[in-house]
Amino acid sequence: MQFQVTDELIKEVKDLIKIEDETQLNTVLHEIHFADVAEIISELNLSQATYLIKLLDSEKTSEALMELEEDFRERILENLSVKEIAEELEEMDTDDAADVVAELPEERAEKVIAEIEDERRAEDIKELLSYAEDTAGGLMAKELVKVKETWTVAGCVREMRRQAEKVTRVHSIYVVDKEGKLKGRLSLKDLLTASAKTHISEVYIPKVDSVTVDTEGEEVARVMQKYDLEAIPVVDHDEVLVGRVTIDDMVDFIKDEAEKDYQLAAGISQDVEADDSVWELTRARLPWLILGLFGGLGSVFIMENFEVALTKYRELFFFTPLIAAMAGNVGVQSSAIIVQGLANDNVKGSLFSRLVKEIGLSLISGVTLGILVILFGFFDGMDLLFSFTIAISMLCVIIVAALVGTFVPIILDKRGIDPAIATGPFITTSNDIFGIFLFFYIAKLILGF
């Protein structure tokens, strides 16, 4: 049932651009959804893409532009005139328009806004630009359907018809008082069933969730998910309704957040993608690798200090990668569970009960793994006391690693730092050093070198 952008279609479009067959291009692309047009455009080079954007109706291209990768969109916009950009903006929802303007160099942005014919719209975009990026103000759009509490149902339907022209999708009808303050919302069902002369004040639902312009995006996402909202009204500090955030914008936000945590856990510090340049990828990856390097050099130091054990117990040194791996793995597991629990707000109970639980967990895993090590030692012809030493020190390392992995994110979170930075390389590296030190220290206690 689904339409697919095929290689043949992309080739056809490229060929038509080559011979500049405007009529045929318009015919071919007319029936195609803007998201698919965006997919086609992302397969073109810059001059082909620019040609197509200039050619097609801005009703279609404005939406397609929003689906493109930011970098590519910026480069296309560089090739468009101030007037052409303004035309695209006229067709966009105000939140998208503001995002595009924010990507432009300041001087050019001002010129573009000056070119927008609809003054009201230009004002709206300027207002949206004044809010911080990841707040409700920065995420919201100005398009919404609002009615006054003093109107009748009939007047309301008339006014809605007018307003609905500008709004692509009616999520909710918001009710405001004469000063524009948010009073409640109107359900479509009530509007359909109430008689024409009823006053809105008699039928509206006075309880409505809202956020203020400076509410953090993360909090907006949390509220919308918790209460299963598709749109949430945004008010200013005087409770005046100024915009609304819709769930489709939040889906991207929620996904980006989840991806950011995943990338942090994998040791990538910036929001990169597989197709970014080698330079961008290196900048995102190298810092964590250098951190890992320092951790590794730390363990070199520790082993230099335990060098004396080499004469009698050189096999101890063969086990260091194993100990480091166990410390790292256990730490990452513990921290990932806690970080996710903190993000979803389901880490309950006292710190002490969590401590007991983590120790219980590590004891079970550590003892199981210890038995496997002793079995390995048996088949590998190792001395029993030696195998036992490895198993015991590994057990201690696992317990400490689990505690570090659990409590570092909790402490960071309590101090208002994003606990996700504590997953991945950070935990792995510190646990490597701790682990190897502890391993040799306990081995020394038991074996006495």
Place this chain on the structure above:
Amino acid sequence: MQFQVTDELIKEVKDLIKIEDETQLNTVLHEIHFADVAEIISELNLSQATYLIKLLDSEKTSEALMELEEDFRERILENLSVKEIAEELEEMDTDDAADVVAELPEERAEKVIAEIEDERRAEDIKELLSYAEDTAGGLMAKELVKVKETWTVAGCVREMRRQAEKVTRVHSIYVVDKEGKLKGRLSLKDLLTASAKTHISEVYIPKVDSVTVDTEGEEVARVMQKYDLEAIPVVDHDEVLVGRVTIDDMVDFIKDEAEKDYQLAAGISQDVEADDSVWELTRARLPWLILGLFGGLGSVFIMENFEVALTKYRELFFFTPLIAAMAGNVGVQSSAIIVQGLANDNVKGSLFSRLVKEIGLSLISGVTLGILVILFGFFDGMDLLFSFTIAISMLCVIIVAALVGTFVPIILDKRGIDPAIATGPFITTSNDIFGIFLFFYIAKLILGF
């Protein structure tokens, strides 16, 4: 502006449950949103929670039940009678009702369905249960507003009023032919502006995206995100409209998917949460730790084979945790980027160009890190040839680790296996072994032991 569930409120509810003050409990909880009621319930013990569910109106508790953790909900349902569960189901959307029934033991599930008074609803639930869990059929609800293409706008509004009673939110109005086949959709705007006598066939939008009942949930999420849809109709294999999936259900799905990848990357094999039992957490974590253990024991073997180097170059052995850490970190970084790229469908270009890129990337990082190692060696009083050997072998290890991290997910993906399993412990462990072997092998080539 936002309502917050406070500790005082929870205490008040607990106290009221203790003295069984039904009137007061109803008063206190009446004004509170079901999502907040769910938050309160999750703070109660099983008998308190059961008491509250039985007490409150099922209109509220049915929604609150859906917000609870699955385990807790199951245990509460065990305490309810078949009739009580059926009453809850009457108030739920069909998709939620089917999810709840699916959690019950088979025999009890049949009894519950038999108790549902609305026969149509019971049939709907049975139908939904017949679809596989993560398909459009398993995700959809039966509630939707549909109109026949032969109707007039006036008849349509009349019919919509009737249907809207059952549907909490009207997402779209779907148009079907006399056999129930999906023909298109109707925009609210058109309905508001068209004259009462117009036939639906003249105003409906004939193009509508849809999925079939057996479309995978991941594909449904992709289509809805790509085309910014809030709801998508689901058809059977005869194109008959059978249900619709809404974006709020997909938000959970998208989040779960992202969390699953994150957990796989962190070496947790099942969907666990911080508050699960020690036993469940161990089951999810131990398999990856055992994998890591075997990897570590593998490196023990490798080092036993290079034992001869101990006499002249014992410092080599001090560097093994560093090498293992670098191989692991680089591998996880590369695989995370690719896995995310594959998930978002933006891994473009040939395998060869990707190969060149990864080698370029690893060269830059490897050389930088190598210089740092040589500097370290200088201050640590190491022999220059020795430092150089470490740097060169580390560089080779980094290149190989990046290639393994990049191409293993790509190969898995081509073979239809979820590439996310290749991140985390899997890549770390195999890169540990590869890395340490390569490190000693290259050191042997240069230093000649």
